[in-house]
Amino acid sequence: MEKKIPKFLYEKLENQYGKEIKEKVIEGLLEEKPLTIRVNTLKAGIQEIKDKLDREHINYNSVEWYDEAIIIENEKEQRIQDLDIYKNGEIYLQSLSSMIPAIVMEPKKDENILDMTSAPGGKTTQMCALSKNEAMITACEKNKIRLERLKYNLEKQGAKRVNVMMEDARKLDDYFSFDKILLDAPCSGSGTENIFTQNFTEELINRSRKTQEELLKKALKILKKGNVMVYSTCSILKEENEEILNNVLPKFNAKIVPIENIKQIPILPVTIEGTVCVCPSKLYEGFFVAKIIKE
Amino acid sequence: MRNSDNSIVTILILVAIIAVLGVLFALRVMNAGNVNTNTQGQVTEELNKGNAGTSGGSQVQGTQTNEMTEQAFNSRFAPYIGQRRDGVSVKKLIDEVNKNNTTYKNRNVTVEYGGTNYTNNLIGLSDTISIMSQYEVKVEYNEDRYINKITINKVD
Numbered sequence: 001m002e003k004k005i006p007k008f009l010y011e012k013l014e015n016q017y018g019k020e021i022k023e024k025v026i027e028g029l030l031e032e033k034p035l036t037i038r039v040n041t042l043k044a045g046i047q048e049i050k051d052k053l054d055r056e057h058i059n060y061n062s063v064e065w066y067d068e069a070i071i072i073e074n075e076k077e078q079r080i081q082d083l084d085i086y087k088n089g090e091i092y093l094q095s096l097s098s099m100i101p102a103i104v105m106e107p108k109k110d111e112n113i114l115d116m117t118s119a120p121g122g123k124t125t126q127m128c129a130l131s132k133n134e135a136m137i138t139a140c141e142k143n144k145i146r147l148e149r150l151k152y153n154l155e156k157q158g159a160k161r162v163n164v165m166m167e168d169a170r171k172l173d174d175y176f177s178f179d180k181i182l183l184d185a186p187c188s189g190s191g192t193e194n195i196f197t198q199n200f201t202e203e204l205i206n207r208s209r210k211t212q213e214e215l216l217k218k219a220l221k222i223l224k225k226g227n228v229m230v231y232s233t234c235s236i237l238k239e240e241n242e243e244i245l246n247n248v249l250p251k252f253n254a255k256i257v258p259i260e261n262i263k264q265i266p267i268l269p270v271t272i273e274g275t276v277c278v279c280p281s282k283l284y285e286g287f288f289v290a291k292i293i294k295e
Numbered sequence: 296m297r298n299s300d301n302s303i304v305t306i307l308i309l310v311a312i313i314a315v316l317g318v319l320f321a322l323r324v325m326n327a328g329n330v331n332t333n334t335q336g337q338v339t340e341e342l343n344k345g346n347a348g349t350s351g352g353s354q355v356q357g358t359q360t361n362e363m364t365e366q367a368f369n370s371r372f373a374p375y376i377g378q379r380r381d382g383v384s385v386k387k388l389i390d391e392v393n394k395n396n397t398t399y400k401n402r403n404v405t406v407e408y409g410g411t412n413y414t415n416n417l418i419g420l421s422d423t424i425s426i427m428s429q430y431e432v433k434v435e436y437n438e439d440r441y442i443n444k445i446t447i448n449k450v451d
Contacts, residue, residue, distance in 0.1 A: 045374065046374070047374070064379060064381070064429060065381050065382075065427065065429065066381050066383060067380065067381050067383070067384050068383070103383055103426050104426065106386070106426065130383065259427065260425050260426075260427035260428065261427065262427045262428075
């Protein structure tokens with residue numbers, strides 16, 4: 001893939017972050033990312049997986065802030081997909097940044113959790129693993145093909161207590177009510193390799209904004225009072241992140257719950273204190289995460 | 296011989312045959328009795344063995360059970376030991392200790408964090424652990440080699 005960054009993104013990044021940080025972001029976006037996996041603790045132990053990688057002579061590094069994450073060195077995706085640990089669902093290929101929202105969610109036993117845009121299921125299965133399959137998760141996905149992928153992954157990863165719904169989460173009945181909600185909103189992917197595709201346009205950003213706002217409104221409608229939700233995107237543009245929060249949160253008496261920064265993760269400046277925007281880098285995709293409480 | 300004599304001889308022969316058959320039957324029954332006795336003996340022996348096995352086994356198994364239980368017990372906490380463990384793991388550890396302390400009252404594990412010891416209210420303790428921080432996790436064992444104390448320290 002030719003790595004050419006669209007001109008309009010340069011301008012947006014410079015407007016938002018200034019010239020110096022923009023350069024850093026661009027550098028990070030152009031970096032080739034290593035493969036990263038998450039150990040599916042529903043099926044295997046962390047050391048067990050490391051031992052198996054050793055036996056396959058696969059080099060890896062641990063991730064200080066999350067023991068279940070492993071960085072694979074110098075291997076093609078296919079090599080990992082050929083391993084039994086992959087075929088058996090003992091590991092899941094997942095970017096480091098995208099592991100953050102489920103961690104911030106802290107899913108617990110018997111909590112009734114909605115994952116609004118669930119497919120392909122990385123974060124859903126991570127929540128299952130984090131709660132030891134004891135949380136009750138409703139996994140929503142509007143696209144039939146993606147829904148099938150979600151079901152496949154749930155099965156493969158040994159996820160239990162997940163109720164799958166083929167539904168556009170924006171159209172969920174207000175009758176529903178959840179203890180926690182994860183809204184990993186559809187976005188332009190401005191923090192990822194998506195920026196190198198023809199798909200990445202200003203029009204995509206505008207369309208995403210509309211969907212994000214509608215989804216967040218719905219989430220806050222059906223979230224129980226006094227409870228928390230997580231809003232995340234793989235975009236580093238404030239128009240898909242802070243601006244959406246600023247537009248919606250006051251209407252629902254919702255506030256930000258500060259997320260502590262993880263010092264090993266490179267971050268970008270944010271306009272709402274307590275939210276986290278991961279800076280694209282050698283290891284990380286650009287990613288935005290906010291924890292919200294409905295008062 | 297007269298007819299009456301023949302009859303007497305026949306009767307005697309029949310009596311003799313019956314007597315022999317009776318003896319044979321009795322012997323068979325006795326043998327069968329022996330078999331039964333042996334079987335019962337075996338059963339009894341087996342039961343005794345069983346008892347011995349059970350009590351011996353109890354001791355042997357008891358020892359094994361203790362060892363297994365000790366291993367099984369400790370293995371629930373051991374994966375979380377380390378100099379730099381993430382907050383998610385520490386929360387899982389506290390959850391594990393909480394489950395243990397509510398299930399096995401006689402084998403409670405104390406968690407020390409920030410200079411305070413916790414055996415109850417572990418959910419409250421879990422809430423104070425940051426998922427975004429790292430922690431050192433150390434354990435101590437009692438004289439039976441069961442983990443009885445876990446010390447958690449936040450790492451800068």
